[in-house]
Amino acid sequence: MDYLKFLGTAGARVVVFKQLRASGGLWLELKGTRIHIDPGPGALVRALSSRPKLDPTKLDAIILTHRHLDHSADANVMIEAMTEGGRRKRGVLFSPKDALEDDPVVLKYVREYLEGIDVLQEGGEYRIGEISFSTPLRHRHPVETYGLLIEGRVALVADTFFVPELIEAYKGAEILVINVVRAGERDERIEHLTLGDARELIEGIKPKKAVLTHFGMTVLRAKPWEVAQRFSEETGCEVIAARDGMVLEL
C-alpha cells in the first residue's frame, strides 16, 4: 500500500516541547520506496512504537525540509537506526545546505554511514528508489527551507510565510499537506502559515484532498478538526486535520 503516516502533528515550540502532539515527522511509502521526512523529537520512538512497526533499517532516505529542531532533532538518531549504527552503509540524506554547514544539525561522523547526501535547492529534481520529487520553491522562513512535490501529485508545504508563489509551485498536487502553525492574522515577523493562508492555498491549488498538520498552540485551540470541516464545506475540497498516527492512503 502507498501511504503517508503522520508520526507527529506538532508544530512550533510550545506544542512540540510540551509534546501536546507528537513530533516524529512523516513516514512515506510509495512504490516500495520508504522515506522519513522531518524526523523531529521522538521520531525513532514513534516509528518503532507504531503499529505495525515501522522499521528504520528499511528506509531508503531521510529528507529534512529545514534545520529547525522540530524537523531535525532525531536526524542523527534516524541515520544511525537506518544504517544499523553504521554497520551497513546505506540510505541517502536530502537536506538544505545550511543544515550541513555552519552549526550543522547532521553530525559529521554519521554522514559517513550514508550512501550519499544530496543538497536540496530551489527548482531541484531528485530521484530515490522508484520515486522522484522536486523542491520547486525556497520558502520564506528564517532558515533555508523547501517544500516537496512528490511524483508531481503529493505536495508537502513545509514551514513558510505565505507568498502567492506557493500556489504556482504546488499546482497540480492531488494531495496537499500543509504545515499550518498559526491561527489569526498574518504577521511578517512570524514566518509561518495561518489557517487563513491554508485556505487560500487550498482554493488556489484545488487538490482532491488537503491535510492540515504541524499545529501550533493557536491552531490547537481553534480545534483543527472543526476548522477542516468548515474548510471542506467552504472550498468544496475534502479537508482533514491530521492526528498523531494517522495513515493517509496515497
Ligand SMILES: [Zn+2]
Ligand atoms: Zn521551521
